Amino acid sequence: MRTVHTPWLENVTLDFLFPGTFRRQRLLPPLHPGQASYVWEVTTTSAQTVIVRTTRFGVLPDEDFWQGAWRLFGADTRRLERLAAINARLRRTWTVPVPRVLRYRRYRDRLFAVVERLPGTVLGDFGRLSDREWFRIGQGLARTHQSALSRFGPPTVWTGRSSGWSLDGFWNRLGQTADFLKARYYPEDRALDAYWTDIRAHFQRLSPPPAAVPIMLDWDPTQFLVEGDRLTGLIDTELYVTGPAELELVGVEYFLTDRAVEPFRAGYTAIRPLPVLAPYRPVFRLLLRLMSFQGPVPWKEWMARPAWLD
Numbered sequence: 001m002r003t004v005h006t007p008w009l010e011n012v013t014l015d016f017l018f019p020g021t022f023r024r025q026r027l028l029p030p031l032h033p034g035q036a037s038y039v040w041e042v043t044t045t046s047a048q049t050v051i052v053r054t055t056r057f058g059v060l061p062d063e064d065f066w067q068g069a070w071r072l073f074g075a076d077t078r079r080l081e082r083l084a085a086i087n088a089r090l091r092r093t094w095t096v097p098v099p100r101v102l103r104y105r106r107y108r109d110r111l112f113a114v115v116e117r118l119p120g121t122v123l124g125d126f127g128r129l130s131d132r133e134w135f136r137i138g139q140g141l142a143r144t145h146q147s148a149l150s151r152f153g154p155p156t157v158w159t160g161r162s163s164g165w166s167l168d169g170f171w172n173r174l175g176q177t178a179d180f181l182k183a184r185y186y187p188e189d190r191a192l193d194a195y196w197t198d199i200r201a202h203f204q205r206l207s208p209p210p211a212a213v214p215i216m217l218d219w220d221p222t223q224f225l226v227e228g229d230r231l232t233g234l235i236d237t238e239l240y241v242t243g244p245a246e247l248e249l250v251g252v253e254y255f256l257t258d259r260a261v262e263p264f265r266a267g268y269t270a271i272r273p274l275p276v277l278a279p280y281r282p283v284f285r286l287l288l289r290l291m292s293f294q295g296p297v298p299w300k301e302w303m304a305r306p307a308w309l310d
Helices: 064-073 082-092 131-145 169-183 190-203 245-254 260-270 279-292 299-303
Strands: 022-029 037-044 051-055 101-107 109-117 213-216 223-227 230-234 240-243
Touching: 022 190, 051 082, 051 190, 051 260, 064 169, 064 240, 082 101, 082 109, 101 169, 131 213, 131 230, 131 245, 131 260, 169 279, 213 245, 245 279, 279 299
Parallel strands: none
Antiparallel strands: 022 037, 037 051, 051 109, 101 109, 213 240, 223 230
């Protein structure tokens, strides 16, 4: 994914958010290509330090990840007004702290959010995590997955502000999304063709997913803060949506290892049973790779990843 640069935002002064108390700001560098937000650390004259966020995007990017997220779930990180409700709900379930949204202010054509600053530095590699922290992640995911609904869509489905779509139509909508992504971004990809026909036929025979829950589409270690050996924050939540738990777990499998899988499983099953992933794994791996979930990983390597959670 390409990182979008908006010059006026990169050079904006944020004193309009802190009348009479603004002291200094620091624009934080992107944590990964395609990062959806500009993020600043701001210090005020009252010695308060907060985070300010706003979207990088004036329009939805013409890229596989963003188009897939929008077409399947209605995910749109430009809708920053959704963040307060997302974080408030996640604070009730996650075992890792989630920052409070303190207030909003619109300036020119963008909405800015002032957000609580949590301690710690960005986790660059899940391999740093201890068994205890993988257990906490498993618990946090399971607790969040307890919020089961019969409809899927944007985060506003589980925050109670929109109705979304019936799960009866999930596979049809996923098929339309996959068809678009293949035609738009992979029209001559012969490695994809080796999987396409069989998996396309497979998910057309599947029953609707049993439930939709809050799930994070953009799993990555850069979503988390760590201090020492302990996770101190889940900080990048704009791409939470309402969808099958199985999809999120198939994505998490990408980051698991033979050491991490047992503490993660133990944490998850301490709260609720693990869903059966085998029937869904081929189609969700296909979807995630079509969206470049972790970049242009070769198809054969991507589809052959270990099925850690069976």
